[in-house]
Amino acid sequence: MAEVKFQHDGEEPAAFNLFDEDKKIGEMIVEILDGNLKVYHTEVDEDQEGKGYAKLLLAAMSNYARSNQLKVIPLCTYVATQFKRHPDEYQDIWNKEVKPEF
Numbered sequence: 001m002a003e004v005k006f007q008h009d010g011e012e013p014a015a016f017n018l019f020d021e022d023k024k025i026g027e028m029i030v031e032i033l034d035g036n037l038k039v040y041h042t043e044v045d046e047d048q049e050g051k052g053y054a055k056l057l058l059a060a061m062s063n064y065a066r067s068n069q070l071k072v073i074p075l076c077t078y079v080a081t082q083f084k085r086h087p088d089e090y091q092d093i094w095n096k097e098v099k100p101e102f
Contacts, residue, residue, distance in 0.1 A: 004060035071095035
């Protein structure tokens with residue numbers, strides 16, 4: 001069963017890493033600064049795609065943001081797309097003041 005672990009050694013960037021047993025199979029690269037959580041990149045190993053793992057990373061990041069009163073700046077195309085598709089689900093954590101450039 002896959003598990004997400006937030007790993008932050010005090011330096012940026014930090015990451016939500018996805019593990020299947022002891023093997024890392026995905027990541028979401030983030031930076032926490034001035035009350036914001038910037039999401040730069042989400043990736044799941046090619047052989048693990050289609051299993052809902054990116055959504056699992058998104059849920060872990062969203063829960064972390066809510067628990068720590070952070071606003072999310074979705075610079076990652078996956079996260080930005082999910083925020084736009086489901087605005088009601090993420091309105092409480094979405095920092096809409098910063099517009100990502102794609």
